[in-house]
Amino acid sequence: MEKVLTLPSVSDVHAAAGRIAPWVRRTPVLTCSGLDEAVGGRLFFKCENFQKTGAFKARGAVNAVFSLEPEEAARGVATHSSGNHGAALAMAAARRGIPAWVVVPADAPPFKRANVARYGATVVDCAPGLSNREAALAEVAEGTGATVIHPYDDARVIAGQGTAAVELMEQVPGLDLLLAPVGGGGLISGCALAARAAGLRVVAAEPAGADDAWQSFQTGGRVRLETTSTIADGLRASLGERNWALMQDHVEGVCRVEDGEIIAAMRTVWERMKIAIEPSAAVPVAALLSGRLPVRGLSVGVILSGGNLDLDGLPGLFAAGRPDGPQAPPPMT
């Protein structure tokens, strides 16, 4: 018997837009004539780095939390995340007035832990490693009755992330192409659903050191990588099942970029656009600047996915972008 996946529809994305509107920002769209000239197209940057909690993740988390039935919601929500989803879920739970538990591995950077704690979630420490994180989360869920909200392989989360594309298309009519990064695939799958329904082409951008989406398109089946190695820490996650199903239908391809290109793109955006973006958000910009994704004459919507990074780590990050600089961080298993 074939397994049946619950996938969101375009109308779920539009319903999500209404549901989350009171709690998230309608983020601005910025342009940059220098970058337009560099690529020969017109670029429209949807600034999810200005989103509540500093990343698009607020959209999916709020949609998931506010979709829960009251008695389910009352028991709270839980997840494991050392990154933006943890902070987003904490924020969403705080807005609904329900408890949240976020399992954070002991080796997570202090500033990420602080982002989660800021919104009042209970931080549950665990040993590093995916299996430890999953075990700790299962224990929390069993002990509390909290609903586990997956960071991306969840129909409500996907529908929520897709609202970024809905807004962008309202703000900039007439786009030809939508470009977004892919990690687990929550953002790209939700956005692709909405954008394709409106007739746009959709392309994903991915770090070469975590190219499971690219490999999946090559082989036609969802590839899971044993290890990843990229500076774009938000994109190391494995492509989700629902995300891959939607991508197959709505995304025309994946453009891969190297870490050096990612860091250079991030720096270019900081210098020319005066906005702070995290490495993951620079991945689509790197794809554009690489010239491997021709956009001459096109109007291109670009989702800048987030702006959370540790400023103390910046010198090392920029140094890593130089040919003589240190190498990428060790692979994450």
Next chain:
Amino acid sequence: MEKVLTLPSVSDVHAAAGRIAPWVRRTPVLTCSGLDEAVGGRLFFKCENFQKTGAFKARGAVNAVFSLEPEEAARGVATHSSGNHGAALAMAAARRGIPAWVVVPADAPPFKRANVARYGATVVDCAPGLSNREAALAEVAEGTGATVIHPYDDARVIAGQGTAAVELMEQVPGLDLLLAPVGGGGLISGCALAARAAGLRVVAAEPAGADDAWQSFQTGGRVRLETTSTIADGLRASLGERNWALMQDHVEGVCRVEDGEIIAAMRTVWERMKIAIEPSAAVPVAALLSGRLPVRGLSVGVILSGGNLDLDGLPGLFAAGRPDGPQAPPPMT
């Protein structure tokens, strides 16, 4: 006989808004709930770091250049500046299709020189020091017939800078107070003219290491400092004659901040608002966060003046903000 100064009027500011509109950005206004909570007021940040050339200076330069009579304009414009005014004047001249000469001291950072050259101005090298710069500029003006455009002590420049306040008040009706940094006084005097006409209170923010405006208010006469020492390199200039005249009428006071407060405020804006601002732009934010400027319950417009800085210098800048870090740069004479 008393000297008569040409001062701009409120209607000059509104005329400037129309004149410059095709060439500059209507910059967005951002908010930040975390900063609102920190100060107990509602803050509205006018993002001139997103302005063309990366700073509000584009407004004044464009207004001055497009105010010139055709035959005057044809001979070009000139200035001495190692900073944002040089780039802004170069851009404005390029838009009008006239030549520009910018005298740049030999010790100016390469990225600033590049900003000027990017817009096609002729960069004229000179030895460091104000007298050398002025001598080189006089030579250029005599040799070319170019009109010298002062960076701030000029009625057309002041009127142009004031358009930032006009836009902000259109974008956010009902402001109580306007806050902007003061260096030479171009921005604050133009903005104060417009804001006071609309009934707002106006306060200037100034680095303690270049507090000529504060001292001028204390003594009732325009004070000129022999030396200055502050990380906010855009605010080291001496208060202009026209600027001081307008400030006396329209600015209620000056709030001084230390370099450590400026760097901390800059970092807070980067981390919480995800935008890149230069140290000078952080000065009003530092004033707000210091608690020395009570804004509880008020709606406050804050001009974030620019976002041009060398990312390679960032680690040193942040290090300078720590108690055990290096000291401020040597005084500028």
